[in-house]
Amino acid sequence: MDKLRVFTAGQIRTMDPGRPTATAVAVSQGRIVSIGSLESMQPWLRRVDHEVDDTYSDRVLVPGLIDPHTHLRMSGTFMGLDYVGPIPCQSPSGLVRGLDDRAAVLARLKDLVTSIDDPTRPVVTWGYDPGSQGGHLDRDMLDQISDTVPIWVLSYAPHIVYTNTPMIKRIGVTDETSAHGLGRYPDGRLNGWFIETGAVGMAVAPVAEYVYRPGFGVEALSRQAAVAVRNGVTTTADMIWGAESFEREWDDHEEVISAGGFPLRVLLVPFHSRLETKYGDGRLDFLRSMKERNTDQLAVHGVKFVNDGSYPSMTLKLNFPGYLDGEEGLTGEVPWEDMVETMWPYWNEGIQIHSHANGDQTIDMTLDTLAELQSRKPRFDHRFTIEHYSISTVAQGRRLAALGGMASVNPYFVHYRSLIHSESGFGPDRAAVTARLGTLEQAGAMFTLHSDYNLVVGPMAPLTAAWVAVNRLAADGETVMAPGERISVDRAMRAITTDAAFVLRRDHDIGSLEVGKLADFAVLGDDPYELDPARLKDIPVVGTVLGGVPHAAND
Ligand SMILES: [Zn+2]
Numbered sequence: 366m367d368k369l370r371v372f373t374a375g376q377i378r379t380m381d382p383g384r385p386t387a388t389a390v391a392v393s394q395g396r397i398v399s400i401g402s403l404e405s406m407q408p409w410l411r412r413v414d415h416e417v418d419d420t421y422s423d424r425v426l427v428p429g430l431i432d433p434h435t436h437l438r439m440s441g442t443f444m445g446l447d448y449v450g451p452i453p454c455q456s457p458s459g460l461v462r463g464l465d466d467r468a469a470v471l472a473r474l475k476d477l478v479t480s481i482d483d484p485t486r487p488v489v490t491w492g493y494d495p496g497s498q499g500g501h502l503d504r505d506m507l508d509q510i511s512d513t514v515p516i517w518v519l520s521y522a523p524h525i526v527y528t529n530t531p532m533i534k535r536i537g538v539t540d541e542t543s544a545h546g547l548g549r550y551p552d553g554r555l556n557g558w559f560i561e562t563g564a565v566g567m568a569v570a571p572v573a574e575y576v577y578r579p580g581f582g583v584e585a586l587s588r589q590a591a592v593a594v595r596n597g598v599t600t601t602a603d604m605i606w607g608a609e610s611f612e613r614e615w616d617d618h619e620e621v622i623s624a625g626g627f628p629l630r631v632l633l634v635p636f637h638s639r640l641e642t643k644y645g646d647g648r649l650d651f652l653r654s655m656k657e658r659n660t661d662q663l664a665v666h667g668v669k670f671v672n673d674g675s676y677p678s679m680t681l682k683l684n685f686p687g688y689l690d691g692e693e694g695l696t697g698e699v700p701w702e703d704m705v706e707t708m709w710p711y712w713n714e715g716i717q718i719h720s721h722a723n724g725d726q727t728i729d730m731t732l733d734t735l736a737e738l739q740s741r742k743p744r745f746d747h748r749f750t751i752e753h754y755s756i757s758t759v760a761q762g763r764r765l766a767a768l769g770g771m772a773s774v775n776p777y778f779v780h781y782r783s784l785i786h787s788e789s790g791f792g793p794d795r796a797a798v799t800a801r802l803g804t805l806e807q808a809g810a811m812f813t814l815h816s817d818y819n820l821v822v823g824p825m826a827p828l829t830a831a832w833v834a835v836n837r838l839a840a841d842g843e844t845v846m847a848p849g850e851r852i853s854v855d856r857a858m859r860a861i862t863t864d865a866a867f868v869l870r871r872d873h874d875i876g877s878l879e880v881g882k883l884a885d886f887a888v889l890g891d892d893p894y895e896l897d898p899a900r901l902k903d904i905p906v907v908g909t910v911l912g913g914v915p916h917a918a919n920d
Contacts, residue, residue, distance in 0.1 A: 369415035380877040395912035429599025429885030431865035434815035441585025450492025467499035487515035504557030526568035582617035597887030602632040607639035632666040667717035673727040679790040681724035766810035777823035803850035813865040831857035832902035
């Protein structure tokens with residue numbers, strides 16, 4: 366065995382219920398050899414050459430935090446475009462300020478149009494948030510800004526592209542085009558919206574050279590990894606691998622990892638619709654062939670489906686009584702009646718399914734599908750996961766548990782969005798019960814917490830996610846949204862460590878600090894179990910350790 370490095374700490378929260386605390390952890394070859402105290406590990410220390418590292422002797426170590434649903438490369442790419450969103454946002458040139466409302470956004474677009482010398486060059490922007498910036502944009506509104514320069518605005522949650530007439534022409538659709546996800550005015554004329562993955566992809570094509578500039582993927586990943594370290598994240602899953610290109614995305618990850626010092630483990634979860642377009646009947650063979658390329662730091666995992674719209678852009682599917690203003694939301698590309706047949710090959714192959722469902726109508730459909738898959742071929746330990754699980758009912762939580770399913774939930778919406786959507790979109794009842802974690806806990810369903818960074822107007826900060834889950838404090842700093850849905854600090858900490866690892870089927874390797882597991886830690890300035898739960902989000906993150914290698918948060 367290689368020389369041991371023994372990290373001492375003020376406190377270690379192992380998340381191993383059998384041995385919950387420790388003060389020293391011995392590491393060799395990237396894995397934990399022993400965890401306990403300098404005394405308890407003497408049988409190892411007497412036999413193996415070692416050094417004691419006291420760097421963290423007054424810090425708190427917890428397992429490296431896991432954000433099980435992000436889009437680091439894709440969102441990092443958008444973050445290189447001109448920004449028109451509501452909150453301050455990282456860009457390649459630093460932090461960019463937010464714009465308060467739609468009028469400010471339109472004024473910014475006007476500035477961008479007038480600053481362009483070449484009239485054939487489009488204005489390509491991202492970050493618009495109809496919920497907090499005062500309603501959707503549309504073609505007529507954008508034609509007022511310019512009816513000659515093509516304007517392209519991607520919503521922050523990138524489920525909608527808003528365009529003006531010159532941009533619609535460049536995309537190549539007309540009022541007569543019939544395709545999924547084209548928005549229309551009541552008279553049938555295109556309104557300039559391209560909604561959900563298929564139509565968004567269509568809208569991206571003519572501006573791809575601006576969105577996907579050479580080298581942008583690698584740059585984006587490096588930038589996003591620094592954000593991850595600052596928030597204690599050591600593992601994440603990219604939940605839409607293949608959105609741009611399976612090869613380029615894989616290669617970019619391989620490039621940053623092989624360069625050395627990349628502080629994250631990444632699971633790439635292939636997007637079903639792209640798998641089908643790209644590989645057709647050979648898609649399972651492709652997934653089998655990728656298995657040999659998996660490493661501890663980069664691996665293919667499961668399959669992803671997207672079956673309705675987004676919470677912040679108010680395009681999810683709701684049961685009765687629906688939206689406040691009669692909106693209908695949108696389904697994904699796979700027709701719901703084909704869902705069982707479409708998921709079947711993956712279910713049959715034993716590939717874990719991650720199925721995006723935000724609204725309660727979509728959750729019903731997803732549970733019906735899971736029930737049908739179970740009756741066709743009963744499976745244990747399938748870990749079928751509903752992604753987001755934003756607006757659900759008590760009955761759905763119980764049925765999810767009964768079917769052996771799990772939920773990967775975005776809790777940030779409770780704090781950042783629920784008051785907005787009480788008035789706009791979903792109404793007070795649905796807004797209040799956003800992210801029903803208490804119900805899932807009572808039902809006995811496994812769940813984890815994710816950020817979807819950076820596609821839903823919020824940070825990637827698992828301790829903030831835990832703080833929201835424990836306190837459910839709305840953005841006004843006073844209102845507690847559905848207090849019965851709050852969970853304990855321990856359950857919230859599990860949801861960003863060991864339970865997140867379980868949902869990603871990596872719990873044999875990460876998520877808790879046990880002998881034999883990978884030596885991934887988040888280094889904290891305070892103990893989440895000792896601190897007032899109202900201050901969870903304020904815990905300083907000093908850095909991370911990945912496979913025994915420290916990464917400082919200020920790097
Ligand atoms: Zn996502």
